[in-house]
Amino acid sequence: MNNTSTGNLLYMRFHIYYVYILKCSDGSFYTGITNNIHRRLQEHQEGISKSAYTFSRRPVELVFLTEFSNVEVAIETEKQIKKWSRRKKQALIDENYDTLIQLSKKRFRV
Numbered sequence: 001m002n003n004t005s006t007g008n009l010l011y012m013r014f015h016i017y018y019v020y021i022l023k024c025s026d027g028s029f030y031t032g033i034t035n036n037i038h039r040r041l042q043e044h045q046e047g048i049s050k051s052a053y054t055f056s057r058r059p060v061e062l063v064f065l066t067e068f069s070n071v072e073v074a075i076e077t078e079k080q081i082k083k084w085s086r087r088k089k090q091a092l093i094d095e096n097y098d099t100l101i102q103l104s105k106k107r108f109r110v
Contacts, residue, residue: 017074019081021064021093024057029089033078037065064093 018037022030022044030053034040041062047055054060068074081089091100 014069015071017068017071019066019068019074019078020062021081021089022054022060023063024054024060026057028057029063029086030054030057030060031078031081031089033074037062064089 015035017033017035018040019031019033020037020040022032024030030044032040041060044052044054044060045058047058049055066077068077081092084092085103088100088103091097091103
């Protein structure tokens with residue numbers, strides 16, 4: 001393995017990725033992923049794109065943040081959270097893990 005390969009592996013290995021949830025001014029939640037949380041929050045607050053979900057829902061508030069060293073796991077986690085109900089996201093934000101577990105159980109109609 002050459003130095004460049006080793007350098008790339010070290011960069012990938014120690015890079016941090018963040019999955020975050022924002023509470024928008026209309027009360028809705030936005031879930032995202034970034035490798036620079038400070039820059040990304042500033043972009044949301046400044047409204048860099050009129051077509052972005054948060055543009056017309058500013059100001060936003062960071063209500064949940066978790067970090068990952070593996071980008072694939074971070075992406076999967078973001079996708080999973082995006083599919084969750086509002087109640088389930090709120091349980092995660094509130095660190096109410098009992099409720100989160102209950103909301104995760106499948107309910108079958110008889």
